[in-house]
Amino acid sequence: MTYRATHRYARIAPRKARLVAQMIRGKKIDEALTALQFARKRAAWYFKAVLRSAIANAEEGDADVRNLYVCESRVDEGPRLKRWRPKDRGRSHPFCKASSHLYIALDERI
Secondary structure, eight states, X not given: OOEEEXXXXXXXXXXXXXXXXXXXXXXXXHHHHHHHHHOOSTHHHHHHHHHHHHHHHHHHTTOOGGGEEEEEEEEEEOOOEEXXXXXXXXXXXXXEEOOEEEEEEEEEOO
């Protein structure tokens, strides 16, 4: 049985979040939580919340929490907020604020 949790429209660039997603993929949940706690990346805060939500979903589904591991951690690109930055002589230049969709799935290792 797979237990999932998501965080959609997280205000972090997908390229930066994928570094953290790759770091916890395939690990047991206690190892993943420890890795996220000491990671020096901003995306670790988002992933820690999503992982705790997935663990809560697994506990609600009567899973054995000691045997859970992260079978899938994925980051998809969300919509971009298009903004304008003022420049010299009355001009403006466009820039984008990226967002991400974070997915975590837990499974029991037998």
